[in-house]
Amino acid sequence: MHLQVDSVLQSILLFPVHLLVWLYSVLSFLPWYYMTGAGQKKVMSKRVKARSTSGCTDGPYRSIDHFDRLAKEDFPGKDTLDKLFDHAVERFGDAHCLGTRDVLSEENEMQPTGKVFKKLILGEYRWLSYNDVDSVVSQFGSGLAALGLQPKSTIAIFCETRAEWMITAQTCFRHNFPLVTFYATLGEEAIVFGLNETGVSHLVTSAELLETKLKDILHQCPKLKHVVYVDQKKVSTEGYPAGTSIHSMQSVLELGVRPEHVGREIVRPEPSDLAVIMYTSGSTGRPKGVMIIHSNLIAGMTGQCERIPGLGPKDTYIAYLPLAHVLEMTAEISCVTYGCRIGYSSPQTLSDQSTKIKKGSKGDCSVLRPSLMAAVPEIMDRINKNVMSKVQEMNIIQKTLFTLGYKYKLEQIKRGYDAPLCNALLFKKVKKLLGGRVRIMLSGGAPLSPATQRFMNVCFCCPVGQGYGLTETCGAGTITEVADISTGRVGAPLICCEIRLRDWVEGGYTSKDQPNPRGEILIGGPNVTMGYYRKENSNQDFFVDETGQRWFCTGDVGEIFPDGCLQIVDRKKDLVKLQAGEYVSLGKVESALKNCPLIDNICAYANSDQNYVISFVVPNQKQLTALAKQRGIMGTWEELCTHPEMESVVLKEIKLVATNIKLQRFEIPLKVHLSPEPWTPETGLVTDAFKLKRKELKNHYLHDIERMYGGK
Structure with missing residues (x-):
């Protein structure tokens, strides 16, 4: 009964807010549309950005902005x-x-x-x-x-x-x-x-x-x-x-x-x-x-x-x-080349809330107020969870207004527009976490989830460009255009390189796939490096074609959309065949389950001798502690993570999220181990770009793998 009364009161309170938002949208849309050039931005978002030079579905695909030849230098004569x-x-x-x-x-x-x-x-x-x-x-x-x-x-x-x-x-x-x-x-x-x-x-x-x-x-x-x-x-x-x-x-x-x-x-x-x-x-x-x-x-x-x-x-x-x-x-x-100034920081001093910043003093973003920022998805996910946990601590009116504003702006962004009033009233304070002046963020190093990308778009009021490249290609491959409003994709080939798709029949990916061609991504161009130092046996991933152009075989599997943009859909090395013959992409499972609010990090694991997937999870301390308290479970953080009931809670949440995003039954982890210690580069369990080191993680959790597979 109380819940019904609260719901009615909430609806009554929100009616004038909804009316105000509607009136504001109607009155401000046309002036804003023409003053900001929103129509042109939508056209740029939908334009074809790359196409095949051969007319074949496997490519090579090249940016239409440099279709005749690949770009080698930006400043003529400045070749070193x-x-x-x-x-x-x-x-x-x-x-x-x-x-x-x-x-x-x-x-x-x-x-x-x-x-x-x-x-x-x-x-x-x-x-x-x-x-x-x-x-x-x-x-x-x-x-x-x-x-x-x-x-x-x-x-x-x-x-x-x-x-x-x-x-x-x-x-x-x-x-x-x-x-x-x-x-x-x-x-x-x-x-x-x-x-x-x-x-x-x-x-x-x-x-x-x-x-x-x-x-x-x-x-x-x-x-x-x-x-x-x-x-x-x-x-x-x-x-x-x-x-x-x-x-x-x-x-x-x-x-x-x-x-x-x-x-x-x-x-x-x-x-x-x-x-x-x-x-x-x-x-x-x-x-x-x-x-x-x-x-x-x-x-x-x-x-x-x-x-x-x-x-x-x-x-x-x-x-x-x-x-x-x-x-x-x-x-x-690049910043030095173009005259930008570079202010140095560290993950421990980045914001006012960072671990090494004394409470009450300013983090680096607040002092520097940057306009450009690069980030790996792990850091963006962390920012997302920190902001949303603060929203949960708001009173009912603040939380409702924030949610309303978030949903309204999210809808506007999906349509290619913006919400200036929401920016000024609701998201100005969130923007200040990164100094308040960031105009472009660039994400790389690992796949960025669509939910996190949209969160950064909404709360930090700036486009988030997602890039794809490797050390072997000088970090260059693709980057989304600022005007591109889609999520989950990594953009079209850069003007310095081109992309081909190579069929991977065993994994079920070919250039004849519908609705879009798929296959292993090969990157070719003057940005492709000279191979590995004193590793002749490892250089088979590099080759030179009949025109003299160098190529690198990435091992990643991609899908090319009709507008020439690429989406990473799998990785060859992450594919494991289960006992019953099903193929599981561990990277795909991890990317999907990272959206679970209880999870800070996850590593899926599968043994080919077994018929199910297991997982190691670094849980979100705040969320898991709150759930433990609700169930009357007390103890240290380490004790909570080893408690069988808390493992069951996380597993139940994993299954719920996995079902909602339509993972196959055999892809959903059936058992979980909770790790009280976060995975940082210092632990040796992830790289500096926060990519999982599967071999090290397997060795670290060997005892737990045996336990979850019914061994010792």
Whole structure:
């Protein structure tokens, strides 16, 4: 009875709101439509963006904006990365280039669980101009040469995302030192392997990584002679191998300005020279070093930048993703090329609510107020769940108004329109979580769910471009156009490359499929890299066609729509055949079930000797704790995760979500293990782009796999 009364009251209260929204829509639509050019945007969204050059359904598909030939460079004659940077310095000299916040103080904060978290209070951003960076690059290059580094000799960087990383990269590009990159979270064994495989004699790192990770393994790298740490603080040089010299970046800069080293001739690179050997963190096995030449990166960035309208000096980019990832590295080099300023951050200091920001002080987004931002789906999913959990804490009127506004704007966006009044009244506060000025977000690294993409569109009032590319293609492949209002797709081929579909009969995908052709995605163009370093046996995924164009076989399965846009539908390596003969795509199952509010992360697993799928789940702590409380189940977080009843609750929710999104019966996990610890790159269970490391996850949960399959 009470529920009925509440419902009637809610309807009465909302009637004037619905009436007001209707009146506003009627009165404002025509002026808004013509003032904002909404009609033209709808036309752009529906236009054909790419088509087959051969007329065949398997392609190759090429952007209609560069249909005659593939684009190789954006600035004529600027065919190497050092030329791009020199061009930027000439154009933007005294403008802000790279910015870093000072740490004003550090405090230890005791958590209710008894854990101690380090909290930071940070100052404003301090900026280096383009001229400043140019000067440091010259000095650092001279200093490294004085330490014996020769042109075309490799130098490694093992460092967090920060201004010194980009300074080191630009130094290497100018002086023709091929740069070997490693993720800051890469394991010790993988680092030793990469350093020895490339035979580097010089390494750039941070003081923290030097003392916590490198100190114990340098004796395993006999060819490494010089280690440069980029921090201002003093580091003890005791306890290192006798043949290894430890230098501060400042001392190398001072070495570079000595009279005997100034004016030393610089050997500039050619477009075909090696620019980067990028070690992927790898979801399976040992890391592989992808060989990227200057012309590869120039072509890839030409394609990427064409999809970002208005890129230029008015833009501010927030840099916090791993710079050893091709998405972040090419994004930052592109920003420098076009005169944007880059403010450095980290996932722990990104927003006011981030884990390392002291309550009451400002996170990096609030201070920097970026206009451009790249993100991996994992981070967007996290933002989505945090905002929606705050909505659940609102009173009934606030929650109802937010829901009404959200649904109204969602409908408008689906039709290709906007809701300016909702933006001003409801979503302004949400926008401020990321500084309030973000005009474009770019997602890459993994599939972004349509629900999360729509959430970001609605609450942060900006388009979310979803891209698809690999380290092997310089991160370039496809990116959705800003005007494209569809979700779940990754856009049309960039102007630097083209895409073909190769039949995969075993998986059930062919170019004759209806309604759209499907198959393994092959990417071809000047952005396709030169293969894996010293891995001749692994280079079968690369080939050169009869015209001399390089291609890469991605292992991903795609579907091409009539407008030339691509959707990723499967991955060959994620396909498992069950005992009864059904094929299960683990990636498809995971992507679908991540929409479940109880799940923060999930790994589906299937054994070919069994006839059902199981799963490991990192549950949402807030949601699961609330459900446990409703059922009278008490205990620590670890105890809740191992409680049989809570496993049943999550499994029931999984089945409900799976049924609603029409997963096949055999695709739905029948058993679940709840993990109290989140999966981060530091745990070694996911890559730096938060892709699952299936082999490591299998080994980590071996006991639970045996239990769920009725073993021990």
